[in-house]
Amino acid sequence: MGDDRPIRVVLADDHIVVRHGLRMLLDSVPDISVVGEAGEAGTAFEVAAAEATDILVLDLNMPGKPPLDALTEAAGGTLGAAVVVLTMERDPAFARRALELGASGYVLKDAVDDELVVAIRAVACGNRHVSQAVAVALAKPDDDAPPGGLTSRETEILRLIALGHTSGEIAADLSLSVRTIESHRKHIQQKLGITSRPELVRYALDQQLI
Numbered sequence: 001m002g003d004d005r006p007i008r009v010v011l012a013d014d015h016i017v018v019r020h021g022l023r024m025l026l027d028s029v030p031d032i033s034v035v036g037e038a039g040e041a042g043t044a045f046e047v048a049a050a051e052a053t054d055i056l057v058l059d060l061n062m063p064g065k066p067p068l069d070a071l072t073e074a075a076g077g078t079l080g081a082a083v084v085v086l087t088m089e090r091d092p093a094f095a096r097r098a099l100e101l102g103a104s105g106y107v108l109k110d111a112v113d114d115e116l117v118v119a120i121r122a123v124a125c126g127n128r129h130v131s132q133a134v135a136v137a138l139a140k141p142d143d144d145a146p147p148g149g150l151t152s153r154e155t156e157i158l159r160l161i162a163l164g165h166t167s168g169e170i171a172a173d174l175s176l177s178v179r180t181i182e183s184h185r186k187h188i189q190q191k192l193g194i195t196s197r198p199e200l201v202r203y204a205l206d207q208q209l210i
Contacts, residue, residue, distance in 0.1 A: 006033035007124045010051060012044030013059040013086065018109075022057065022086075022116070029117055039063075053081040055120050060087045060098065069190070071101035082123045086112065092137035095130065097149030097191060105129045148192050148203075155209065157184045161197065162204035 009032055013019050019037050026032045035051040038044035040063045048056045058071075071083060084105030085098050095106050105119040108131040119129035130138065150158065160170045167181045174181075194200055 006031050007120055008033055008035045008052060008054045009120060010034070010036040010038065010044060010048045010053045010056050010081070012038045012041065012047075012056060012062065014039045014062040018059075022112070025113065025116065026120075032117065032120060041069075048081045054124055055084055056081045057084045057086050057116070057120070058103075060085055060089065071098060071103055084116070084119050084123055084129070086116070090134060090137075091151045092134060093149050093151055094191075095134045096138060099128070099130070100149075106134060107131050108133065148207075150188060150191060154184055154188050154191075157181060158188050158200060158204055159209045161185065161188075162201045162209065 009026060011019050011022050011026075011034060013022070016039070019039075023034050023037070026034050035053060036047040038047050041058065044056060044058060044062075047053075071085075082104040083102060084107060085095075085103045086107050086109060087094075088109050089095070090108060098106055104123040105128065107115050107119050107129070111131050111133075115129070115131055122129040156174070157170060160173065165173070167178050167185065170176075171178045171181045188200070189195055192200075192203060194203060
């Protein structure tokens with residue numbers, strides 16, 4: 001970072017217990033200082049801006065402002081902080097999309113004890129850090145990747161939505177819960193920047209998914 005001051009970090013995760021654990025981990029590191037916490041993305045950006053933050057550690061599955069929209073905002077330079085994504089999502093397409101939208105780090109939650117400090121330090125120095133398991137997948141050729149950074153499951157659900165199936169019907173077809181289908185639908189809309197079913201249908205047609 002070019003000086004001796006600690007790296008200023010804001011933690012954004014909607015689970016208080018997770019934030020508490022992350023704070024304990026980072027508070028044990030002398031060159032990192034946790035200067036704020038938030039339970040949803042919009043508040044996280046406000047806290048990060050107010051605290052002259054260097055790194056925002058951002059969970060991508062939180063209430064409030066769609067986190068991928070938050071990444072777009074970060075890439076636009078309105079934050080003044082780099083973003084390290086902290087997630088359970090191992091799909092390389094999702095990681096690729098997060099990096100394209102401005103994330104500088106991508107850390108899996110099951111590797112957080114070993115990697116978060118490393119990622120924060122790397123990003124603070126202007127580098128990128130991606131969890132090894134995801135980095136290996138990103139390095140593989142991806143000629144058949146679904147469009148828009150969607151996972152294969154999300155592409156399947158998008159196709160069924162575009163064909164007129166309800167969430168209940170899709171859940172029954174795929175042996176999933178309606179809640180899971182609605183969660184996938186929300187992620188699809190966030191990734192594509194689409195809010196209505198007609199727009200989803202048009203996108204599916206344009207991508208030759210139906």
